[in-house]
Each structure stands twice: as C-alpha cells, then as structure tokens.
Amino acid sequence: MTKVLLTSVFRPFGEENRFNKAGDEELLDYLASRLTREPGLFALSSYVPASGLHLIAANLPAETRVLETPSVDEFVDELKKEPDYVGISALIKGFGKVAKMISLTRRYAPKAKVVVGGFATALDCMEELEPDYISKGDGVRFMRKLLGVTPEIPFVHPRMSAEISLRIFRDYDFLEKETIGLITSGFGCPHACDFCSTSAYFGYRSVSFLADGAAMYEAMKGQCRESGGRVRNFLIFEEDLMLFRQKVAQMGDLIEKDQRDSLGYGCFATVKSLSRWDLEQLVAQGFQHVWIGVESMTVPYKKGTGRDMKELFDALHSFGVTTTGSVIFGLDHHTPDMLPLEARYLASLYPSTAQFGSLIPAVGTELRNRLEREGRIRNTDYRESDLFADVLVHPNFKKGDLKAATLKAYDDLYEEIGPSIFRLFDTWFRGYKNLRQASRPGLRRRADVYEQRVRALLPLFLQTHEYLPNDEIRRRVSETIKEVTAELGPATVTETGLAELYRHVFALEEAKRRYLKPVFLEPKLKVRDYTPSQEAKPPLLSMSVA
Amino acid sequence: MDALTIEETVLRHFAAIIHVAPAKLDTRANLTTEYGVDSLKALKLISGIEVEFDIDVDEKEVQKLKSLEDVVELIRTKLS
Numbered sequence: 001m002t003k004v005l006l007t008s009v010f011r012p013f014g015e016e017n018r019f020n021k022a023g024d025e026e027l028l029d030y031l032a033s034r035l036t037r038e039p040g041l042f043a044l045s046s047y048v049p050a051s052g053l054h055l056i057a058a059n060l061p062a063e064t065r066v067l068e069t070p071s072v073d074e075f076v077d078e079l080k081k082e083p084d085y086v087g088i089s090a091l092i093k094g095f096g097k098v099a100k101m102i103s104l105t106r107r108y109a110p111k112a113k114v115v116v117g118g119f120a121t122a123l124d125c126m127e128e129l130e131p132d133y134i135s136k137g138d139g140v141r142f143m144r145k146l147l148g149v150t151p152e153i154p155f156v157h158p159r160m161s162a163e164i165s166l167r168i169f170r171d172y173d174f175l176e177k178e179t180i181g182l183i184t185s186g187f188g189c190p191h192a193c194d195f196c197s198t199s200a201y202f203g204y205r206s207v208s209f210l211a212d213g214a215a216m217y218e219a220m221k222g223q224c225r226e227s228g229g230r231v232r233n234f235l236i237f238e239e240d241l242m243l244f245r246q247k248v249a250q251m252g253d254l255i256e257k258d259q260r261d262s263l264g265y266g267c268f269a270t271v272k273s274l275s276r277w278d279l280e281q282l283v284a285q286g287f288q289h290v291w292i293g294v295e296s297m298t299v300p301y302k303k304g305t306g307r308d309m310k311e312l313f314d315a316l317h318s319f320g321v322t323t324t325g326s327v328i329f330g331l332d333h334h335t336p337d338m339l340p341l342e343a344r345y346l347a348s349l350y351p352s353t354a355q356f357g358s359l360i361p362a363v364g365t366e367l368r369n370r371l372e373r374e375g376r377i378r379n380t381d382y383r384e385s386d387l388f389a390d391v392l393v394h395p396n397f398k399k400g401d402l403k404a405a406t407l408k409a410y411d412d413l414y415e416e417i418g419p420s421i422f423r424l425f426d427t428w429f430r431g432y433k434n435l436r437q438a439s440r441p442g443l444r445r446r447a448d449v450y451e452q453r454v455r456a457l458l459p460l461f462l463q464t465h466e467y468l469p470n471d472e473i474r475r476r477v478s479e480t481i482k483e484v485t486a487e488l489g490p491a492t493v494t495e496t497g498l499a500e501l502y503r504h505v506f507a508l509e510e511a512k513r514r515y516l517k518p519v520f521l522e523p524k525l526k527v528r529d530y531t532p533s534q535e536a537k538p539p540l541l542s543m544s545v546a
Numbered sequence: 547m548d549a550l551t552i553e554e555t556v557l558r559h560f561a562a563i564i565h566v567a568p569a570k571l572d573t574r575a576n577l578t579t580e581y582g583v584d585s586l587k588a589l590k591l592i593s594g595i596e597v598e599f600d601i602d603v604d605e606k607e608v609q610k611l612k613s614l615e616d617v618v619e620l621i622r623t624k625l626s
Contacts (some may be wrong), residue, residue: 018592018605099589103597128586381585 001532002062002147005083005112006053009094010101011069014520019096021383025520027093032167034387035324035353035420037410041467041506041513042419044353045167047523048182049160051237052118053089055184055209056139057530058158061149068526075101079108087135087143089118092363092385099129115146119201122364123382138187138207155209157183157219158530161231166421166460168509171521175505181223181234183265185210185247189239191270191303193293194370195328197362198239206239213250217263221254224261233288234265240303242273252285256442262449264288266322275306283319283435284442288449289352290316291324296331297345313349320431320450322424325351329409330359330392330402343409347416352423356409357387358402418473425457426480433487454484455495462491462499464506552599552625553618559594560614563587573614595621 014025026033031044050068057064062085067078079086086105090098098116105114116126117135126134135142141151165177186209188202210216220234241248255263266289274290294309295301307315316323327346329339346354361368361377362385371377376393384391390403417423428450435447461477468474485491491499557568564581577583583591588611592603595617601624611617 018603018608096589096593099593100596103590103593107597125586129590 002085003081003083004057004060004062004064004085004087004143004147005067005078005081006057006064006087006089007067007075007078007101008050008053008069009088009090009097010072010075011522012071013069014522019094019100019383024093024383024386025522027386028523029167031164031353034355034357038414038419039411040414040419040469041166041168041464041509042421043167044164044420045170046162046164048162049526050089051160051182051184052139053087054158054160054528054530056087056117056143057528058156059140060143060530061147061532063532064530066526066528066530069523070525072100072104074525076104076108079105079112082109083112085115085143085146086112087115087117087139088131089139090116090120091118092120092123092382094118095120095123095126095382098126098131102129102131115143117142119197119362122197122201122362124363137202140209155211155215157210157215157222159223159226161223161227162235168505172505178233179227179231180266181220181227181231183210183216183219183234183236185216185236185238185241185244187237187239190243191240191272191301192366193295193301193303194366195359195362196239197360197365200362200365210247213247213252214254216247216251217254220263220265221258221261224263229261232261232263234263235289236265236267239268240270240273241267242269242277245276248282252282252287255286256284262286262445264446264449266290270303271306271309271312272303274312279315279319279321280440280443283321283446284440286446287321288446289322289324291326294325294346294349295328296334297342298333300331300333310349313351317350317427317430318434320428320435320446322352322427323349324353324355325349326355326357327409328357328359329406330394330397334394335396336401336405339405339409340412343412344416346409347413350417350423350427352427353420354410354413355387356406356413358389358406359392360385360387360389361392415469415473418469418476421457421460422468422473422477422480425454425461428453428457429480429484429487451488455488458484458488458491459495459498460502462496463503467506467510549618549622552621553614555598556595556614556617556621559598560591560617563590563594571614573618575614576612577614578612591617599625601625 013020013028016022028047029045030048031046036044053066057066086109088098088101098120102114105112113132115133115135116131117139120126121134121136144151160182161179162182163177163179169175186207187198188206189199190204192199192204210219223231264286268291271292313323325346327342361371378391378393380391388403388406390399432447432450432454435443438444461481465474468477557571561568561571588608592608596603599621607620
C-alpha cells in the first residue's frame, strides 16, 4: 500500500538562526501571541494542531503518518522508512525550512515524491526549490487525485483538538485545561477582502469539506462521545460560517434537539452575514463565540455592512456570546493620529479577545498586487512574514511605526478593559443572567453552561487582584465577583482552596518573570497514523519536550 | 573527507542549481556577479550542503561566502 508522510516544518522555533527570527516561538501560541496578547499574567495560551495535514491524512487511500513539529533528526528517521510521498506544509515564514526538508528527502528517501502545500505555495519562487508537486488550495482533493482516486468521495473528519489554559498554567499538569474540538467546515470566501490571504489562496470561492449541517453535527457529536463528554465545545473553521444558512440551521436544529450534550461552537463570521440571523435562535442552537473582523471604525469593507457594529457586539454579549474583534493598522486612510482612535473604538466594543495587526500584503492577494504596482512593498525576507511584519510602505508611517503602534494597542486595551479572561467571565455571567429564565429550553441550557463556566473561573479572580492592570479594573472585577456570588452563592471550600493555589502560582510566576530569563519550551513532536477510510488511531508516539 | 572530495561535491550541487556543467565552474569566481546567485540560489546551495555534509551553517557564515572556494573552506573547517 502507498505510504504517505505529511509533516509541518521542523523545530526549533525559539532559536534565532537562518530559519527563525527572534520571537518566532511566541507566534506558535495562537492566543498568547495574538488574541490575548497581554502584558500581565492573565494571558491565555493555546497551540492549534496542523489541522490541514490531519484533514488530508484522514481522507487518503494510503497509510499516512502525520508529523507535527519534528526535529530534523526525527524527520530524517521517518524518511528512512521510505515513504512514497512526502508532503510538507508550510507558511511563508517556513520557506527556508522547506528548502532544507526537500534536500533531506532527496538524500534519505530518494524515491519519494515531494509535495509542498500551505500558504508558502503562494510564493512563485516555491517552484525554484523543485518539489515534485505543489498543492495550492485544497490539499485533500489534490492528494486524492495524485493517488489516483476521485477527489469527491465522502470526507472523513479527523478528531482534532486544542487545549486552552492561562499561559502561566501551561506547564502545571495538575491544573485542568479546557479542550476544544476543531472542525473544518470549509475554506474560501466570497467577500473577497483585498488583504485576505485565505480567500485568495482558495481562489475566492468556497471549498467545502463537510457537506451539510448533519455532517457538522456528527463530527462534533462523535468527538464528544469519544472523549467521554469532555469535548463539547468546538471551533469551526469556515471563513464566514453564517453565510451558510442551511448548513448552520440544520446543525443548530440537531444541537438543540440533543438533550444529552450541550454542544457549543465558535466560528468566524461577519457583520453582514450575522445581520441576517436571529441571534436568539443561533444561541439556543449552540452558537457561543464569534470572530468578527472589525478592521476599521470606518468600515471600508463590504462585509461590515448591516447592523451597527457596536449594537451587534452588545447584542452578542447580552446572549453570553463571546467575541473576538480584530482591527488592521496601516490601511490607506490611516494617519498616526487615527490608530489610537481605532484601538479605542475596538475597546468600546468590549471584545472578549482581540487582535491588532499591521496590514499584511500577503503574497497572492489583490492587495499585494496593487502595492507591488505602487512600489509599496518593502524588501524583506520570508522569515519576517507574520502578523506584525513591517513590509508595507505607507506615506504616513516610517518603518517600525505600525508595529510599534500595534504592540502599544495591545497594552492600552489591557489597561482599558482588563484581561481577556475577565471579559470572558463577565460576558458569560451577563449571558447567564439574561438567559436563565428564558422560555426556550435551548437558551436555558446555554445559561446552565455559562453558569458552570463562571463558577469554574470564579476562583481565578478571588485572590489575584494585585496582578490586575490598574485600580479601575480591580474595581470592576470586585463588583462582578460581588454580583456573581450574590447570584450563584459564595465560593465553596474547594473554590477557596483553588483560589489559594492560584495565588501561589501567580506569585511564583511573577517572581520568575522578574528575576529569571524567559524560557521557551519547544513544542513536542506529535505523531499520528491514519489508515485508509478509517478514523485516526490514537497517537503512537509522543516525545518529551525537546 | 578530503578537500578534493568536498570541492567535487560542492561543484556538483552548485552546477545543478545554476544548470551548468561542474567542469565549467571557477571556484574563485564571485557567486553573485559571475553566477547570479541571489538569496534563493544561496538558500538551495546551503540547504544542499548542510544535508550532504551533515553540518549547520548560520546566517553570518552565509553572508561571508563570496565564492565556491569560500564554501569549500567553510565545510572543511566545520568538518575538521
């Protein structure tokens, strides 16, 4: 049988060398580096698996092994097992590593065909590295065709999950972490925002992996069942899920009718698509988090049309739906004076988590093409391709200004509306109060879920006031705790004990931050095997921290 | 590994990258001005020799390489 090896680029990431820039390791932590990038101790942490590789692996007529973050030696060990195909997935930042991995494959598995996929394939120069194949866009169908099967046979959704915890709790195994399941509905988006690398990568059209709402529900329910009910919350990958009315409605109906498990999901959506929905219906049917690209208070994108942005965020929060709001610095109309206003505008929306980023003219996008024509791309190397890169030439900003403004905006947001984890806590509590006496059972079930979350987070805020950013945030946290305990009862003995434990962990971590050099633990190697038309086996091998 | 073998291997790698016969390469010629080596070709060359000789080359070392002779010398130093 055909043997396929699919892999991400190799570690290390935290070592500055010709493959990595200083600080690259931080970018692996999706929450701490982006959505909860906060100066204090409350930042969240999560490492998202290489979903694309697992999605491909689960859907091939071949024995397929997926490697995530191997070392060079671990990659070579796999090459020596003589796979027929070696698939390497990389972001643009990983271009140099792809070059080395192709060389390694030619040496240690000379008969293997090399396929390169991922956003790095948007680079024209990828061909110069002479892989045997370049897979742009949908890798599942590409690999199926390559292996000689029809691309449209039914899809199997692999089980994928990510753990979330406070960043400072990450390495304390005795502190429980929240696990969320990851579901890939599809990619590609018709809004065609000029900067959007994902939309461009999928040719501005929708590529579906899960055909309908029933398949989405089954993917979630199956994972919930297999985890013994531990995984009930999911993040759905789709550029704008709420555009798919039939899919969402069908999935929602099934979630609402499910009396056993209160499944919930988060997704990406737009003001435009959300404006067409009754939020109450969505919430009763498991909708619990949404990432909305705010981009700018002047809303230059058509996806921002519909309900008033502030009114929509408030409405979502009133239902306990937590939000991620993101804005872009460096749009054509921006001046230095406008950026703090943009940041303040985002703060006024009270997003549960937030992202500030420089306008990134990603390769393959319309924005990139336009800026290249206008001579506004700074020559920079592939290693600098990330959210905070300074590759845009803007008449109103000097090199470095946008990055500095972006990082400052994170700090200012923290000072103004407090830690993300508190905003999540606060929003769930508001949702609980609003929905606990709703007539619709689906809404009352959401209130129950919110109540459990609020109770679980309460100990975190009981003895950590000194670590909050300022007196105003301390006052708000105190008031919310008073409200919570008045509503749900005082902290139990267990919760008080946990609060005590958290206080010690915070004190220890604060001391480490002050007096010790930061230590970065490289991600561990993850290996997972897939056999044709079967769900993945459990991980075969899990190596310790390198 | 002796210097001659190292040189032969380097020439073979580099010849494949710029698509000329190894015998036509001048080890003292400037890589950029004579052979049009840009960052991409340099990346391929360095990746190839790292794998072939099982060495690691850092960015500062790459920047100092002006000719194939320098490449050979760098490898020789690392292997010694």
